[in-house]
Amino acid sequence: MGGNMKSVSVSDKKRKPLWTKAFLITSLSNLLLFFSFQMLIPTIPTHVSQLGGSDVQVGLVIGIFTISSLITRPFAGRALDLLGRKHVLLVGLAICTLTIAGYSYMAAVALILAARFVHGIGWGLSTTSLGTVIADIIPPERRGEGMGYYGLSNTFAMALAPLTGLWILQTYGFPRVLLISTCLALLSLFSSLFITYSKPLPPEKSAQPPKFTDRLWERTALLPSFLLLCTAICYGGIVTFITLFGHEAGISNVGWFFLCNASMVLIVRPITGVLFDRKGPQWVLLPGALFTITGLLLLSYAHSEVSLAVSALCYGVGFGSIQPALQAWTIARAAPSRRGAANGTFFSANDLGIGLGAMALGALASFSGSYAVMYRCSTVLIVVFILIYGWCYWHARRSRAQGAQR
Template structure:
């Protein structure tokens, strides 16, 4: 018995390899660079005389270009190689951020945002695919959980850092720091070394055009991610206005508490995913997310806002890495690029739809609180869709066993 345990331990591949750390660090630097610009570019555009429509387009144009890029990025990753696409994407991001310093017209900044979105779509899809190649399959949930912490750290501190640098120095100083971080991400990517999966030409010969851009096995987890991203889009877009409506003075507390809880739960739920499977993470995660949204809709103080954020953080911190790990597990190794492109496209689309659809609902009913309450229906739909897919998969396995076939 002891010998068996020792054998299993010996077969357990290490997670914290040089390639894993380097890729996670490159992702952290890229996301920190990006998050510094989220609150500062709109403020700078306003200083240049940009109106509300142009300020809104700063986010919209970036999202559209990254969304359009991801399917082609996924195809390129599977056919041209991971490193080449990654370096091209990171280089575009670095040069575009540096170029903002020389643009003094709103129209030029909007054009640069479109190019920046292309680089962002290439870079993030590439990093997600590279890390999926590096993480041992038996530790995929745990690895994705730790890798996702780099995003969380950047989301928690990047915007605050960007605002502080802009208020203390200038927007151009923000661009210098952001460009430096993006350049460091490029340098880190040069040192990523790992044994890349080798694919046969027959495996990569995808016949249908749609399959070249989208991965069918990724559609279910991506659809579930879409539902959660719509809710998140409603939070990041309207939480400040909701704070004014509810009389909450410091809505930034929501993001701080949410990020803190995400940092705690992601490594834990990743291990649970590896040991028990996706259902043990997705179902509780959806319940916590739904509860957090419901509590948020009734928050009228910093204490109640913090409680809602902690609850939402447990759900949000559980769902995203579990869905990404599930996406990679369902896809063939030679289709990981397309799978990641499909997955991240759903995230971009969901955040954009959340801003538009939930904003329309809030305008129609005249209440952000009711809007958040109604958005819990999307998480209920999440549970229904996943429950149906789980039941259908169980039925398929049952029929396979009854006919003597090997379950897949």
């Protein structure tokens, strides 16, 4: 662990280029895929409700998708390392495109729910593949910076796509939403055909075959994935209950939180990425955790759009710092031949965290009778984040010091 905690120090003259053709095309493909996906997040539940779906069925629209993608990711990681990145990526994008197009022909809620399960499989395959491909492409000495810039495509889609989808739904109807979403997914598939890069070295053959669980999960990714889980649970509480919290606090337009949060993430990610490469993960993760706690506490006390925006700015600094740093750290800890499994483990933690946040924090809000109390209590998870990472960092430094004395 000690070597993984150390920063990468390379002079600017020796640094390999980041903005290569492969990097740009992969980032574009990711942007198109996420924009297509984010357009459907607020619109499909509305469509299911208009078809006569119950509140439970509306919730299942998100739940079934999350479950299927969560189940798929470990197998996607194994397939990426075994079959190759591009084959798995194209299959995943094809499933996403065909499923989105198929929503147009499904007038029954049961059929939509079944399609959401299939869509989740495609999503798990494609996003895990794109994350692994970009990890292969980015030069190791610029991994934090590269992951920061790559993550901006997700942030840009998160900021604009839901609003765009709702506007199209209200102006032109749900069929037009599906048409545009399908075209974006198809463009993502088409652009991915042009991704070319050097394949990672094959894994070294060992005398003893790995266990089944080791084939699906990457052990070196467990620590950063657990830290991501802590932050994802908090984020799940925000995206699920922020509207209801707004009603409780008397804030009419909670959309300001997402806009300010995304804006700050866009600003912070390139900066913290460079800091990660030059100083190491501790210079990004610990300050990011403190900003996240501050953002959650300010959010719990917000009673106006201005105070809501301030909380979003603080939370955006934390969110924009932690997620790409943890992903870069995950890739740095894994062998090149195990990056697929590492990304599968990492993204599974994110999916699981958001789902747990929606359920566990929802139960906490019901028990306490206040969403504000729920957000204050969720800061405990970030305290756990700080304690665990702090202990691991201290232990790694102590091990290095003892090794130097021998």
